[in-house]
Amino acid sequence: MAENVKKFKEEREKLNNLILSRDNLDIKRFFGLDSAVYRDGALDAKTKELLGLVASLVLRCDDCITYHIIQVKELKTTDNEFDEVMSIGLIVGGSITIPHIRRAYKLWEELKDKR
Amino acid sequence: MAENVKKFKEEREKLNNLILSRDNLDIKRFFGLDSAVYRDGALDAKTKELLGLVASLVLRCDDCITYHIIQVKELKTTDNEFDEVMSIGLIVGGSITIPHIRRAYKLWEELKDKR
Amino acid sequence: MAENVKKFKEEREKLNNLILSRDNLDIKRFFGLDSAVYRDGALDAKTKELLGLVASLVLRCDDCITYHIIQVKELKTTDNEFDEVMSIGLIVGGSITIPHIRRAYKLWEELKDKR
Amino acid sequence: MAENVKKFKEEREKLNNLILSRDNLDIKRFFGLDSAVYRDGALDAKTKELLGLVASLVLRCDDCITYHIIQVKELKTTDNEFDEVMSIGLIVGGSITIPHIRRAYKLWEELKDKR
Amino acid sequence: MAENVKKFKEEREKLNNLILSRDNLDIKRFFGLDSAVYRDGALDAKTKELLGLVASLVLRCDDCITYHIIQVKELKTTDNEFDEVMSIGLIVGGSITIPHIRRAYKLWEELKDKR
Amino acid sequence: MAENVKKFKEEREKLNNLILSRDNLDIKRFFGLDSAVYRDGALDAKTKELLGLVASLVLRCDDCITYHIIQVKELKTTDNEFDEVMSIGLIVGGSITIPHIRRAYKLWEELKDKR
Numbered sequence: 001m002a003e004n005v006k007k008f009k010e011e012r013e014k015l016n017n018l019i020l021s022r023d024n025l026d027i028k029r030f031f032g033l034d035s036a037v038y039r040d041g042a043l044d045a046k047t048k049e050l051l052g053l054v055a056s057l058v059l060r061c062d063d064c065i066t067y068h069i070i071q072v073k074e075l076k077t078t079d080n081e082f083d084e085v086m087s088i089g090l091i092v093g094g095s096i097t098i099p100h101i102r103r104a105y106k107l108w109e110e111l112k113d114k115r
Numbered sequence: 116m117a118e119n120v121k122k123f124k125e126e127r128e129k130l131n132n133l134i135l136s137r138d139n140l141d142i143k144r145f146f147g148l149d150s151a152v153y154r155d156g157a158l159d160a161k162t163k164e165l166l167g168l169v170a171s172l173v174l175r176c177d178d179c180i181t182y183h184i185i186q187v188k189e190l191k192t193t194d195n196e197f198d199e200v201m202s203i204g205l206i207v208g209g210s211i212t213i214p215h216i217r218r219a220y221k222l223w224e225e226l227k228d229k230r
Numbered sequence: 231m232a233e234n235v236k237k238f239k240e241e242r243e244k245l246n247n248l249i250l251s252r253d254n255l256d257i258k259r260f261f262g263l264d265s266a267v268y269r270d271g272a273l274d275a276k277t278k279e280l281l282g283l284v285a286s287l288v289l290r291c292d293d294c295i296t297y298h299i300i301q302v303k304e305l306k307t308t309d310n311e312f313d314e315v316m317s318i319g320l321i322v323g324g325s326i327t328i329p330h331i332r333r334a335y336k337l338w339e340e341l342k343d344k345r
Numbered sequence: 346m347a348e349n350v351k352k353f354k355e356e357r358e359k360l361n362n363l364i365l366s367r368d369n370l371d372i373k374r375f376f377g378l379d380s381a382v383y384r385d386g387a388l389d390a391k392t393k394e395l396l397g398l399v400a401s402l403v404l405r406c407d408d409c410i411t412y413h414i415i416q417v418k419e420l421k422t423t424d425n426e427f428d429e430v431m432s433i434g435l436i437v438g439g440s441i442t443i444p445h446i447r448r449a450y451k452l453w454e455e456l457k458d459k460r
Numbered sequence: 461m462a463e464n465v466k467k468f469k470e471e472r473e474k475l476n477n478l479i480l481s482r483d484n485l486d487i488k489r490f491f492g493l494d495s496a497v498y499r500d501g502a503l504d505a506k507t508k509e510l511l512g513l514v515a516s517l518v519l520r521c522d523d524c525i526t527y528h529i530i531q532v533k534e535l536k537t538t539d540n541e542f543d544e545v546m547s548i549g550l551i552v553g554g555s556i557t558i559p560h561i562r563r564a565y566k567l568w569e570e571l572k573d574k575r
Numbered sequence: 576m577a578e579n580v581k582k583f584k585e586e587r588e589k590l591n592n593l594i595l596s597r598d599n600l601d602i603k604r605f606f607g608l609d610s611a612v613y614r615d616g617a618l619d620a621k622t623k624e625l626l627g628l629v630a631s632l633v634l635r636c637d638d639c640i641t642y643h644i645i646q647v648k649e650l651k652t653t654d655n656e657f658d659e660v661m662s663i664g665l666i667v668g669g670s671i672t673i674p675h676i677r678r679a680y681k682l683w684e685e686l687k688d689k690r
Binding site for chain 6: 472475476478479482483484486487490494516519521522523524
C-alpha cells in the first residue's frame with residue numbers, strides 16, 4: 001500500500017475514533033448511515049462507490065475523493081471506468097474540479113504502482 | 116408523457132436552440148462534450164446517467180435533476196435503484212438536498228403514472 | 231396563518247409522506263436524525279433553529295430558510311434577533327444571499343401580519 | 346422595458362426598502378458596500394459589472410444574474426462580449442450553470458426586443 | 461496556547477495587516493462589518509460565534525471554522541454545546557462536512573489539552 | 576520567479592501531462608476549451624483572466640486563483656485593478672472568501688518582490 005494512502009487511512013481512523021468516543025448519538029447514527037448507503041443493494045457496491053466518487057468530485061472534497069478512489073480501486077474499477085467518472089465530474093462541475101482531478105489521477109497512479 | 120415533462124423538454128429545447136443559434140463556438144463545443152460523456156463506454160449509459168443524477172442532486176440543480184431523471188427512467192432504472200441514488204445524494208449532500216429530493220420523487224411518480 | 235405558509239406546510243407534508251411511503255430505510259433514518267438534532271439539549275431548541283436558519287441561508291436553500299423561519303417565529307424569536315441572524319448570514323455568505331434575505335424578510339413580515 | 350424586467354426591478358426595490366426600513370445598521374452598510382464596489386475606478390463600471398455577472402453565474406444566483414445583465418446591457422455590452430462572459434462562466438462552473446445560461450440568454454434577447 | 465493555534469493567529473494577523481495596508485477602503489469597511497456582526501446584541505456574542513461556526517462548517521471553510529472554534533472556546537462553550545453545533549452542521553451539510561468535523565474535533569481537543 | 580510559483584507551475588504541468596497521457600478524448604477536449612475561452616476576442620485576454628480570477632475566488636478554488644493571478648500579473652494588471660477584483664469577489668462571496676483573499680495578496684506581493 002502506498003505510504004500516503006496508509007497515512008491517510010490511519011489519520012482518518014484516529015479522528016473518527018475521537019469523534020465516536022464522544023457521547024454524541026446523532027453523529028454516531030449519521031456515521032452508521034454513511035456506511036449503510038454504499039452497501040450492495042439494487043445497485044452493487046462498486047456502482048455506489050462510483051456515485052460517491054462523482055458526488056465528492058463535483059463538491060470538491062479532497063478527503064472524500066481519496067476515500068472513494070481507494071474503495072473503487074479495491075472493487076476492481078478499470079482505468080477506462082475511472083476516466084469516465086472523472087469526465088462526467090469535470091463536465092458537470094467545470095474547470096474548478098481540475099485541481100481535484102489532478103490529485104485524483106496522481107493517487108490513481110500511486111495505487112497502481114504499489115500493487 | 117406527463118404534461119410538465121413535455122413542457123420542460125420543449126422549453127429546454129427552445130432555449131438550447133437560442134443559445135446554439137449564436138455564433139459561439141466554445142459553448143457549442145461544450146454542449147457536444149456534455150452529450151458525449153453520457154454515451155455507452157466502459158460504463159453503460161444508464162450508470163453514467165445515474166452518475167449525472169447524483170452529481171446534479173448534491174449540487175442542487177433542479178433542471179439538471181429533472182433532465183437526468185427522465186433519462187434514467189427511459190433507461191429502465193427501477194424504483195429501488197432510484198431510492199439508492201437518492202439515499203447516497205442525501206447522505207453526501209445533507210438535509211439541504213431534501214427539497215430537491217421531494218421534487219425528484221414527485222417527478223418520479225408522475226413518470227410512472229403516465230406510462 | 232398566512233395562506234402561502236399553509237400551502238408550503240401542506241406541500242411539504244404531502245411530499246414527505248410520499249418519500250416515507252417508500253421502502254427506503256436509510257432515508258427514513260436520515261429524516262429521524264434531521265428532527266433529532268433540533269431538539270432541546272445543551273443548547274435550547276430556539277438556538278438550534280437559529281443555527282439551522284443561518285446554515286440554510288448561507289447555503290441558499292429557500293425551502294430550508296422558510297421552514298426554519300416558521301420554527302424560530304413559533305419559538306418567540308424577536309425582530310432584533312432575526313435581524314442579527316440575517317446580518318451574520320449576509321456577511322458570511324456575501325451578496326449572493328441577498329435574494330434569499332429579501333424573501334426571508336417578506337415571509338417574516340407575513341408571519342407578523344397574520345398573528 | 347420588458348414587462349418581466351420592470352416587475353423584477355419593482356419587486357427588488359420594494360423588498361430592499363423593507364429590509365432598509367429595519368433598524369439594522371450592518372445590513373445597511375453592506376448594501377452601501379455592494380453599490381460601491383461596482384463604481385468606476387481603476388477598472389471601469391462595465392468591466393466591474395461583467396465581473397459581477399460571471400461571479401453570479403458560477404454561483405448560480407438567478408436574481409443576481411438578472412440584475413447584472415440589466416446593468417451590462419445599459420453599459421453597452423455587445424453580443425459578442427456577452428457570449429464570452431457566458432463561455433467563461435460555463436467552462437469554470439460546468440454544465441450545472443447551463444439552466445442559468447438558458448435563462449440569461451432569454452433575458453438578453455428580451456432586452457434587445459424591447460429597445 | 462497550542463502551538464498550531466498560535467501560528468494560525470500570527471499568520472492570520474500578518475496577512476490581515478498586509479491586506480489592510482493597501483489603500484482599499486471597501487475591503488477595510490467589510491473587515492469592520494465582519495467584526496461588528498459578532499458583537500453582543502439582541503443575541504449574545506457566544507450565540508453569534510456559534511452561528512458563525514455552523515455557517516463556516518456547512519460552507520466547509522477550514523480557516524473560518526478554526527477561527528470560530530477559538531472564539532467559542534474562549535466564550536465558555538461546553539463539550540455538549542460543541543457536539544450539538546457539529547451535529548447540526550453535519551445533518552444540514554452532509555458527509556462532505558466530515559473531514560472538516562474531524563479537524564474541528566482535533567482542534568477542540570488541542571484547545572482543552574493546553575489549558 | 577518566486578520559488579513557490581515555479582513549483583506550482585511544475586507540479587501543475589506534470590499532473591496535466593499525466594491526465595493528457597490517458598486515452599481520454601473528452602478530458603482533452605475540455606482542456607482545449609479551457610484554454611480557448613481566455614484568448615483575446617471581443618474582450619481582451621486581460622479582462623478574461625480577471626473574469627476567471629473573480630469566478631475562482633467566489634468558488635474558493637486556491638489553485639485556480641493562483642493560476643489566474645499569475646496570468647493577470649503577466650498581463651500588466653495594476654495594484655488598484657487587483658484590489659478592485661478582490662473587493663468584488665469579497666462582496667459577492669462574503670467573509671468565507673477572506674482566507675483565499677489573504678493567500679491571494681500574499682502571492683501578489685511575492686510576484687512583485689521577485690521582479
